[in-house]
Amino acid sequence: MASDYDVIIIGAGAAGLMCAATAGYRGRKVLVIDHANKAGKKILMSGGGRCNFTNLNSTPANFLSDNPHYCISALKRYTPQDFLELVERHGVEHEEKAAGQLFCRDSAKDILNVLLTECEWADAEIRLKTSVTGVTGTDTGYRVTTSAGTLTCQSLVVACGGLSIPTMGATGFGYELAKQFGLTVLPTRAGLVPFTLHPELKEQLAPLSGVSCPVDVTCNKQHFREPMLVTHRGLSGPSMLQISSFWQPGDTLSIDLLPSQRIHEDLQTLRRDKPQATVAQYLGQYLPKRFAQAYNDLHGWTGPLQGYKNSDLERVAETLGQWQIKPAGTEGYRTVVFRT
Numbered sequence: 001m002a003s004d005y006d007v008i009i010i011g012a013g014a015a016g017l018m019c020a021a022t023a024g025y026r027g028r029k030v031l032v033i034d035h036a037n038k039a040g041k042k043i044l045m046s047g048g049g050r051c052n053f054t055n056l057n058s059t060p061a062n063f064l065s066d067n068p069h070y071c072i073s074a075l076k077r078y079t080p081q082d083f084l085e086l087v088e089r090h091g092v093e094h095e096e097k098a099a100g101q102l103f104c105r106d107s108a109k110d111i112l113n114v115l116l117t118e119c120e121w122a123d124a125e126i127r128l129k130t131s132v133t134g135v136t137g138t139d140t141g142y143r144v145t146t147s148a149g150t151l152t153c154q155s156l157v158v159a160c161g162g163l164s165i166p167t168m169g170a171t172g173f174g175y176e177l178a179k180q181f182g183l184t185v186l187p188t189r190a191g192l193v194p195f196t197l198h199p200e201l202k203e204q205l206a207p208l209s210g211v212s213c214p215v216d217v218t219c220n221k222q223h224f225r226e227p228m229l230v231t232h233r234g235l236s237g238p239s240m241l242q243i244s245s246f247w248q249p250g251d252t253l254s255i256d257l258l259p260s261q262r263i264h265e266d267l268q269t270l271r272r273d274k275p276q277a278t279v280a281q282y283l284g285q286y287l288p289k290r291f292a293q294a295y296n297d298l299h300g301w302t303g304p305l306q307g308y309k310n311s312d313l314e315r316v317a318e319t320l321g322q323w324q325i326k327p328a329g330t331e332g333y334r335t336v337v338f339r340t
């Protein structure tokens with residue numbers, strides 16, 4: 001019996017739409033199904049609404065995976081330049097923010113429009129507001145049960161995305177299907193997420209809320225030298241988001257608040273040259289004043305440096321250079337963010 005479609009794709013996100021256009025151009029009859037009321041919702045919120053659509057310096061080393069070989073072959077077959085060429089062919093204006101990070105100049109809508117136009121040109125059909133509730137294998141392919149009836153296809157593509165931002169339609173359906181068809185599913189965890197803190201530390205850091213400073217954070221042999229932001233919930237900012245992908249529950253973060261300074265030597269020199277100076281004044285030279293004062297108060301560093309012995313200065317230097325923080329957890333899938 002002939003199938004309704006050559007290919008059914010579950011999910012009209014970036015992956016599903018790209019796949020639909022590619023399969024359509026190969027002459028296959030394609031249907032994309034999504035339960036959302038709009039295609040590509042996550043694309044629209046990406047990159048703060050301007051979609052960081054590629055990074056020219058992407059290499060397999062930038063991907064966290066239990067199977068690093070997959071990234072090697074995927075990036076060989078389709079490079080950042082290939083996507084850039086597609087985007088430019090559609091006349092999307094873009095700009096480079098940090099080295100290699102390409103963003104739309106106007107809006108992430110431009111990227112979604114590229115994908116939707118490609119699907120249209122390739123004759124791929126997109127059906128929204130339709131949930132896929134089950135899949136069974138048949139002799140010739142698959143039977144796909146949806147909220148609007150049953151369909152058959154020769155090839156099925158599962159592009160239901162990951163678990164981040166459930167309010168955007170994310171489900172664990174893809175993982176369930178993988179298990180159903182006997183594939184090994186590894187435990188998932190949220191990456192690129194802010195940290196939450198235990199109540200006592202959260203209260204101690206409350207006066208620092210809203211302050212950002214450049215730090216070097218280390219955990220599990222990885223480190224990132226980027227800004228940290230103290231929030232009313234915990235710790236965020238690029239350095240914390242990046243390290244969260246390497247953090248495991250129970251791990252401690254080591255934060256160097258003055259990564260460009262030789263703190264112990266600086267403090268000794270300052271004590272010699274200006275014995276009346278305080279630790280807060282020293283910190284104020286490099287950190288936002290509010291942060292410097294609040295951090296100083298948090299650790300009870302009072303009085304001029306002339307009252308500090310070498311061992312005291314060593315302790316201060318150690319606290320500043322290796323501030324040990326044990327997060328309570330992360331904000332989880334609800335708020336996952338992204339950087340290329």
Ligand SMILES: Cc1cc2nc3c(=O)[nH]c(=O)nc-3n(C[C@H](O)[C@H](O)[C@H](O)COP(=O)(O)OP(=O)(O)OC[C@H]3O[C@@H](n4cnc5c(N)ncnc54)[C@H](O)[C@@H]3O)c2cc1C
Pocket residue numbers: 010011012013014015016033034035036040041042043045046047048050051052053054130131132133159160161162164165168169170171173174336337338339340
């Ligand atoms: C805040 C934020 C900012 C980001 N910024 C960037 C960025 O700047 N650059 C970048 O490259 N990436 C960014 N990302 C990541 C990027 O958005 C995602 O990696 C990408 O959109 C994932 O695409 P996808 O097609 O795999 O999944 P999704 O976009 O999640 O698509 C999956 C689709 O499947 C549908 N679906 C799920 N289950 C079913 C079902 N049972 N039946 C029918 N439909 C179903 C969902 O409704 C959804 O539309 C960002 C992510 C977030 C959350």
